[in-house]
Amino acid sequence: MAGGATTPDLVAAVAGAGALGFVAAGYLSAGQLRDQIAAVRDRTSRPFGVNLFVPWRDTDARTDAYAATLAPDAEKLGVELGTPRWDDDDWAGKLELLLTDPLPVVGLTFGCPAGAVAALRNAGSAVAVTVTTLDEARAAAAAGADALLLQGAEAGAHRGSWTPDAEPVPLRELLDAVKTVTDLPLVAAGGLADRDAVNAVLRAGAWYAQVGTALLRSPESGASPAHKDALVKGETTITRAFTGRRARGLVNEFIRAHESDAIEAYPQVHNLTRPLRAAAAKAGDTDRMALWAGTGHASAQDAPAADIIHALAP
Incomplete structure (x- = not known):
């Protein structure tokens, strides 16, 4: 979970409980990722992985008009809006780091560049690719993925889809479709926040279950106190208002005010x-925070991460 929700303490706690924790490399520089990996290694000798954001295609969408609609929110929080620039999330630097210092597993989200898959596998890492449609699953398998992370429509935060027009597919529907076209290990993700939900996807053909929102209220999570408190109530929706890319979060005033004007950029x-978003989180302003959450958010427990993992295990 990028953006600070995943911490070295959380990764280590999950690993120590017998699951596979992932360092969230999104929005980190290569140097910051190196430090995060070292911090996890200081805390555990158990295996863990890293998840990378594949660079998203540059778009020509105009941001000036949308920025104008956001100006009153920024003024309310006493901050200036950022520069609406494109960047590749230090993709090359982080990839080089993982090629020279391999980890057991590397996850790829937002795409599946075959060259990167081959390079990571040659370095000794298994590559797990996030897919949201049957076509993406077929393409990831053809590119040499070792496992497929099936992100259902119920999942919190950013859609891992490879194109902006990919319609969200419910997890069970996605799992039923993909298991008929590949023998690769399938990891089910999306709305899984209790043992019954985990058992259901395992019985349906998933090899493993992946959770995120279920861990957000743990003390090891880096989610803000306001975000943790908000998880116990409310409803979720998929929105582009915060980042220009579809993501699932709790409905708040920011989404209500800006979703109709939001652009794909x-x-x-x-x-x-x-x-x-940073100022809103610091102020505890849940009306303007990006409260990322999956549909199982109300089941998230305020408990140590290890206890949560044990409670979810079949």
Whole structure:
């Protein structure tokens, strides 16, 4: 979970409980990722992985008009909006780091560049690719993925889809479709926040279950106190308002006010709203925070991460 929700303490706690924790490399520089990996290694000798954001295609969407609609929110929080620039999330630097210092597993989200898959596998890492449709699953398998991370429509935060027009597919429907076309290990993700939900996807053909929102309220999580408190109530929706890319979060006033004007421009809008989102989180302003959450958010427990993992295990 990028953006600070995943911490070295959380990765280590999950690993120590017998699951596979992932360092979230999104929005980190290569140097910051190196430090995060070292911090996890200081805390555990158990295996863990890293998840990378594949660079999103540059878009021509105009951001000026959308920025104008956000100006009152920024003024309310006493910050300036960011520059709506495109960047590649230091993709090359982080990839080089993982090629020279391999980890057991590397996850790829937002795409599946075959060259990167081959290079990571040659370095000794298994590569797990996030897919949201049957076509993406077929393409990832053809590119040499070792496992497929099936992200259902119920999943919190950013859709891992490879194209902006990929319609969200419910997890069970996605799992039923993909298991008929590949023998690769399938990891189910999306709305899984209790043991019954985990058991259901395992019985349906998933090899493993992946969780995120279920861990957000743990003390090891880096989610803000306001975000943790908000998880116990409310409803979720998929929105582009915060980052210019579809993501699932709790409905709040920011989404209600801006979703109709939101544009498909990632990471430009992400960079535009970054100061606003950070200020809202610092102020505990849940009306303007990006409260990322999956549909199982109400089941998230305020408990140590290891206890949560044990409670979810079949």
